[in-house]
Amino acid sequence: MTSGSVLLEAKQLGKQFKTGSGTLDLFVNLNLTIHAGETIAIIGKSGAGKSTLLSLLAGLDTATSGTVEFEGKPLESLTDAERAKLRADKIAFIFQSFHLLPELTAQDNVALPLEIRQQAGAESKASEWLRNVGLGDRTDHYPSQLSGGEQQRVAIARAFAGNPALLFADEPTGNLDEATGQQIVEQLFSLNEQQGTTLILITHDLELAKRCQRRIQLSNGAIEELS
Amino acid sequence: MSSAIPRIARRQLWMQLRTIEWRVLIFAALLAVTLTSFLSIVSDRLESGLLRESASVLGADLVVRSSRPIHEQRTELAKELGLTTTQVIQFPTMVGAGDNLILSSAKVITAPYPLRGEVITDPPMSATVPEPGTAWAEERIIDQLGLSIGDTLQFGYADLVLTATLKQSPDRGSGFNTLNPHLLVNKQDLEKSAVLGPGSRAEFRLLISGENSALKSFETQLKPTLESHERILSLINDQPVTGNALANGLSYVRLSSLTTLLLASLTILLALRRFGHAQQSRSALFLSMGLTPKALVTLYFWQLGIAATVIALLGGTAGALLASLADLWLSGLLPQALPNAQWSSYIIGPALGYAMLLLLGMPPALEQAKVPVAQLLRSDQSSTTQKASWGLYAVSLVLLSAVLLLFLAAPAAAAVLLVMLGISGLLFGWLAQLILHSLGHFLANRLALGRLLIMRLRQQRKWHRLQAGVMVLLLMLLSVIWVARQDLVKEWQAQFPEDVPNYFLINIQEWQKPGVDQFLADREIDTELYPMIRGRLVDLNDAPIRPQLNEEQLKDNSLRRELNLTWREQPPVQNQIIQGEWWDPESNDHQISIERDMLEDLGLELGDRLGFDVGGQPVSGVITSVREVKWESFQPNFYVIFSPAALQSYPGTWITSFKLAEERKAQANELLREFPSLTLIDIDQLMKQLAGWLERLAESSAFVLIMTLATGLILVTITLLQALEQRKTEVALLQTLGARATETKHLDLLEFGLLGLVCGSLAVFSAEITLAAMNEFLLKIPLSAHWELWFTLPALASFAFIAIASLLRAPLKIEQCYAILKNNG
Structure with a gap:
């Protein structure tokens, strides 16, 4: 995938929920085109549907109407196994609450997605990525022995280790204090730039959103691209 | 991956x-x-x-078992078909050494033996049958008699040298034979010992082995001619062990x-x-x-x-x-x-x-x-x-x-039990929750925490149903088994009055009777000898009995084996005539006094004529009286007693039972020394053995019970754990809203205390009903309340709930409360 070509495209996307009194449209006819290498922030109030949009874009949920195409292929036409393979090969996530496995060392946590892909040299690649995030001396530490910021750095290393085309970051600084959050953001954007990964970031933080090339506001079931 | x-x-x-x-x-x-x-x-x-009667344990491929000596033609038929045979005679007998006696199961054998499986001895012997004049005994005989290899033991009139300990042997026989320690004796010593006279009680077995086709042919030819005292045991149609107490x-x-x-x-x-x-x-x-x-x-x-x-x-x-x-x-x-x-x-x-x-x-x-x-x-x-x-x-x-x-x-029994346990658990859970609900409403305005308690009971009702179902079932089962076990043992002991005989003397031959009478009279042993003649019930009112009976009656044990018959002038003291009259001296006909159960089971009436086959001779008589027999009296008891003229001329043996106090037990040894061929059965030893097995059975039940209790408590723990998050959130909310930590603790105590009380009371109630039903219909003992349960079960249940809940419950600080609410919000 060359930089600038369309990586992900949502066409006429709609999501409906059943409620006790009928149905609720979270969004209707939503269109969004994301190019390879772009950084995009999705902002919006609580309950606006940011996570649902992310789930649809990542192929984790199915839309009520419309399609999401990844590299031109509609995600809804893929089987569970094909979607799993897509996630393994091309997509990575960074979560607000890190989600590291407590029984694995930092190195094993980073190596995990590589092992799932049955990639050779998982361990050396994992320690290389830990060095990249400044945790080269903490490879044998368990998550419980690391601070919140360090844990999120391990999660960032894990996300980049698989060399993904698309990275979803869901409130990556939400569980961290401001200073640590700032460091994490610097690291995330610098690695993203180095790797040329497409980044879709969900955040409440407008300052953080400003670091992205594009900002999309989700409100009242529609998106608006902010300048 | x-x-x-x-x-x-x-x-x-x-x-x-x-x-x-x-x-x-x-x-x-x-x-x-x-x-x-x-x-x-x-x-x-x-x-x-x-127990297992199969494979090498049978000692052969096929066995013909009989209560009478094996017919010549059985052995001949087997030989004609090219099969190998050998005979075994097994019977209970007292074996002695010095002043010690032990009831053993003697197995008289002749080579080749066994036909399948092997006899293992210590020291190992090259032969599989003891030499004439020697015997091999199982450990318990050796221990009890204090013997060593090379010592002599007394087997009837014969003195045999113990040459080996019997470690393992197939062909254990049936009934008590399996549990009594075995003594292997060469057939050549049987006559010298004179322990077996005509009519003596023994099991005769013909062991057969050979080609499968020949065995099948033997079985097919034998079956139509099989007599009531014979049974075939084979590997092909081996019947499972049934009816055996163990x-x-x-x-x-x-x-x-x-x-x-x-x-x-x-x-x-x-x-x-x-x-x-x-x-x-x-x-x-x-x-x-x-x-x-x-x-x-x-x-x-x-x-x-x-x-x-x-x-x-x-x-x-x-x-x-x-x-x-x-x-x-x-x-x-x-x-x-x-x-x-x-x-x-x-x-x-x-x-x-x-x-x-x-x-x-x-x-x-x-x-x-x-x-x-x-x-x-x-x-x-x-x-x-x-x-x-x-x-x-x-x-x-x-x-x-x-x-x-x-x-x-036992899939059928287990399935019934499974369903019963399931239904009772559901019922108890539902009842307990209903009672808790009513109690909550009753306490709502009477206690400071009453309103909160109602909320808690409503919130936890699903878990209370499960916890109560398990706890009530557990406590009920435990108390029923515990109490019933005590009642059973009491009832078992109460059956036997102090002065019941503790020795049975059987196989007394006609010629020995005057001597035995004299021996007993000299020692002032108060007893009476009964003649015993074996006969099979064949006719009812001068026509074959089988076609006249229904299917259920045909299954009656009295038709499936030979009965021990006796004759006497006077009714036995320990029997009570409940219908009809004892012998009418005017009558010229033979008369019969019959035991009540047999009369009822076969649908007989006073005036019916019963015909028996006694050693090939027909003997019949009219039923003139019905007796109630106390089987647990340890007196010689008979289903059928004839008037003397009917059986007097038939050959038979004599039987008696008597009581010897502990200090006079040496006289039993004297009796055997004087009449070595008699079979003396020490009932005390037998009872001790039976009591031992009962005790072990009770112990294994207790072991299973302890395991059940442990699993039950673990189950209650996991059910409490399931609702733990919910409870924590509720406690956090209450404390954030202003409740003190002690108040939330008291609420827990109140909830579990009440749950325990309700479970304990339901358990008492259901246990009492079950015990009353068991006492009334099974044990037939007077009903009584078990007051100790009324206090212990509710206390135990409350204690168990409170203890487990306290172990799982950690007190919450106010800052933790906020964190919990924030995370779960």
Whole structure:
């Protein structure tokens, strides 16, 4: 995938929920085109549907109407196994609450997605990525022995280790204090730039959103691209 | 990933062993596997040592068993067909050395012996039959008589030299023969010993082996000519051991383990369900990294498989270790050391452990594949909760029930018990919750915490139903078994008045009778000798009896074997005439006095004429009286007594029983020394042996009960654990709203105290009803209330609930409360 070509495209996307009194449209006819290498922030109030949009874009949920195409292929036409393979090969996530496995060392946590892909040299690649995030001396530490910021750095290393085309970051600084959050953001954007990964970031933080090339506001079931 | 999955599963399990649900699960599964391993190994050893009538244990391919000497033509037929035969005579007899006597089962044999299987002796002997003038005895005889190899023992009129200890031998015989210690004697010594006279009680066996076709042909030709005193035992149509007290006891213990297995299964089910819920975000993470749903399920099955392997190894070893103590535990009761168990019995417990974990783990493992990855995205708090797949749970429970029923080997009885336990549990749970609800309303305006209590009872009602169902069932079963055991023993002991005879003397020949009479009279032993003649009931009112009876009556034992008949002038003192008159001196006809049960079971009436076949001669008489017989009196008792003229001229033996006080027991030895061929049965020894087995049965029940109690308490723990998060949130909310920590603690105490009281009271109520029904219909003893239960059960239940809840409940600080509410909001 060359930089600038369309990586992900949502066409006429709609999501409906059943409620006790009928149905609720979270969004209707939503269109969004994301190019390879772009950084995009999705902002919006609580309950606006940011996570649902992310789930649809990542192929984790199915839309009520419309399609999401990844590299031109509609995600809804893929089987569970094909979607799993897509996630393994091309997509990575960074979560607000890190989600590291407590029984694995930092190195094993980073190596995990590589092992799932049955990639050779998982361990050396994992320690290389830990060095990249400044945790080269903490490879044998368990998550419980690391601070919140360090844990999120391990999660960032894990996300980049698989060399993904698309990275979803869901409130990556939400569980961290401001200073640590700032460091994490610097690291995330610098690695993203180095790797040329497409980044879709969900955040409440407008300052953080400003670091992205594009900002999309989700409100009242529609998106608006902010300048 | 294929190689990474087992590694991740192992690490995941290792870390999760620290969680309470895995600890509870492992403990419950270990108890279940240990118990089943122990029971299957011990049952197998007891069965193959004492009960199983198959393979080499039969000592032959086919056996003809008879209560009379084997017909010549049976042996001839076998020889014509090219089969190998040998004869065995087995009978109970007292064996002596010095002043000591022991009741043993003598087996008189002749070479070749056995035809299948082997006789093992210490020291090993080249021959398989003792030389004439020598004998081989099982350990208990040697111990009891204080013998060493080379010593002499007294066998009737013969003195035999003990040349070896009998370690193992096939062909143990039936009934008491299997439990009494064996003495192997050469046939040539039988006549010299004179222990067996005409009409003596003995089991005669013809052992046969050879080609299958010849055996089948022998069986086919023999069957139509088989007489009522004969039975064929063969490997082809070998009948399972039935009606044997020890076999029944074993299946009772196995059945009683069902409650433990059921509780353990429920515990494992709840623990795995909780585990499954706790795994959802982990599973979502794996799926987000591209692990396929199939690989994720494989990962969880690996984890369950590793846990099951550890449990199988530990539980199987614990069960085997406990079983290896069985020899010690049954010491003094076993005639010989038990053989080793078959390897298959060692894998039953571990296999059950695998079945439990994998079947009950199937629903939560499969559910992981459906976990939405989106639940990891927290910005909108949009986590989705999974609905339980009830269909999957139903399938796994049905499969597990099938496995349990198979293990218990009595599927029908176990299925009934399973359903009964299930229904009673549901009923008790529902009742308890109803009572708690009413109590809550009653206390609402009477207690400061009353309103909160109502809220709590409503919120926890689902768990209260389950907890109460389990607790009531557990306490009821425990108290019924505990009390019934005491009642049974009391009833058993009360059956025998102080002065019941403690010796039976049988096989007294006609020519010995005056001598024996004199011996007893000289020593002022108050007793009476009864003639005993064997006969088979063949006619009713001068026509064959069988066509005149219905199917149920035809099954009656009195038609299936020869009866012991007697004749006398006067009615026996210990019998009571309840219908008709004793002999009419005017009548010229032979008269019969019959026992009540036999009269009723065969549908007979006064005035009916019964015809017997006595050694080929027909003898008949008219029923003129009906007697009530106290079988537990240990007096010679008879179903049928004839007027003297009918049987006086027939050859038979004499029988009597008498009481010898402890200090006069030496006279029994004198009697045997004077008349060595008599069979003297020491009832005290027999009773002691029976009491020993009963005691062991009670002990094994107690062992199963302890296991049941332990699993029950673990189950209550896991049910409390299930609602723990909810409780924590509620306590946090109450404290944030201004309640003091002590108040929330008091609320817990009140809730569990009440739950315990209700469960205890329901348990008392149901236990009393069950005990009353048992006393009325089974034991036939007067009804009585068991007041001790009325206090202990409610107290015990409340204590158990409060104790477990206090262990799980950690007091919350106000700052923790806020954190909990924030995280769960």
